[in-house]
Amino acid sequence: MYDSHLHTPLCKHAVGTPLEYVAAARERGLAGVVFTDHNPMPAWFDPQSRMPAEQLGLYHSLVEEARAQAPDGFYVGLGLEADFHPGTTDYVRRQLEAYPYDYVIGSVHYIGAWPFDHPDFTDEFDRRDRLELYSEYYGLVYAAIEAGVFDAIGHLDLPKKFGHVPPEEAWDLVEGVLTAVKGADLALDVNTAGWRKPIGEIYPAPRIINRAAELGIPVVLGSDAHEPEEVGWRFGDAVELLLESGYREAWVYRNRKPEPYPLERA
Numbered sequence: 001m002y003d004s005h006l007h008t009p010l011c012k013h014a015v016g017t018p019l020e021y022v023a024a025a026r027e028r029g030l031a032g033v034v035f036t037d038h039n040p041m042p043a044w045f046d047p048q049s050r051m052p053a054e055q056l057g058l059y060h061s062l063v064e065e066a067r068a069q070a071p072d073g074f075y076v077g078l079g080l081e082a083d084f085h086p087g088t089t090d091y092v093r094r095q096l097e098a099y100p101y102d103y104v105i106g107s108v109h110y111i112g113a114w115p116f117d118h119p120d121f122t123d124e125f126d127r128r129d130r131l132e133l134y135s136e137y138y139g140l141v142y143a144a145i146e147a148g149v150f151d152a153i154g155h156l157d158l159p160k161k162f163g164h165v166p167p168e169e170a171w172d173l174v175e176g177v178l179t180a181v182k183g184a185d186l187a188l189d190v191n192t193a194g195w196r197k198p199i200g201e202i203y204p205a206p207r208i209i210n211r212a213a214e215l216g217i218p219v220v221l222g223s224d225a226h227e228p229e230e231v232g233w234r235f236g237d238a239v240e241l242l243l244e245s246g247y248r249e250a251w252v253y254r255n256r257k258p259e260p261y262p263l264e265r266a
């Protein structure tokens with residue numbers, strides 16, 4: 001198994017060196033990891049929770065150092081969790097073309113100027129109609145799919161993080177987005193961080209994973225670890241859920257190309 005969603009302290013809200021994440025992954029019996037720290041964005045976009053563009057080279061070298069020190073056969077991939085935000089796609093496209101990344105997750109963390117997954121700004125949920133909120137969010141996810149620059153979509157139902165679950169009427173939106181994911185040959189980031197958050201549910205919800213399985217959408221497992229202790233977080237439970245949904249394999253990316261591996265109970 002591979003953990004394909006890991007951060008580093010360069011994003012300003014994670015701890016532990018890449019070497020420590022790799023050591024934790026080896027202790028947990030994983031076959032490899034892919035670092036996907038928050039990408040540099042234009043200077044006006046969310047500078048407090050990502051590395052500045054000047055540190056991208058440092059990020060590359062830290063991950064490559066971890067790769068060089070890992071034992072033979074243990075895979076260390078270099079990727080990014082790239083934000084999708086209207087007006088920044090050309091910036092991100094050029095960034096991704098400029099370096100040989102292994103894997104790029106496309107994530108929506110903002111609706112307009114609101115970082116809806118930030119614990120300091122949850123009041124805003126009370127001011128918004130829930131269906132309208134999910135409609136805006138999934139509109140952005142749809143645009144991220146259409147952007148054509150990502151390998152997978154990150155934590156597909158992130159607005160539920162603090163417990164604001166979607167209303168039943170939002171299911172049509174999910175169905176539309178999953179159809180678009182399939183049509184664009186993208187994968188889903190199956191992200192166990194949801195189990196560490198107030199919602200206490202994996203991203204995306206089991207119902208969405210079931211539907212994704214029916215549609216034949218590939219999955220990439222990730223812990224979204226922001227500290228070494230979180231590497232491989234509840235992967236056993238995630239594998240169980242995926243097997244129950246009908247999945248028999250997951251994907252890991254190398255050179256932006258998917259490589260399937262079998263899902264097996266530990």
Ligand SMILES: [Zn+2]
Binds near residue numbers: 226
């Ligand atoms: Zn983060």
Ligand SMILES: [Zn+2]
Binds near residue numbers: 081107109154155
């Ligand atoms: Zn994220």
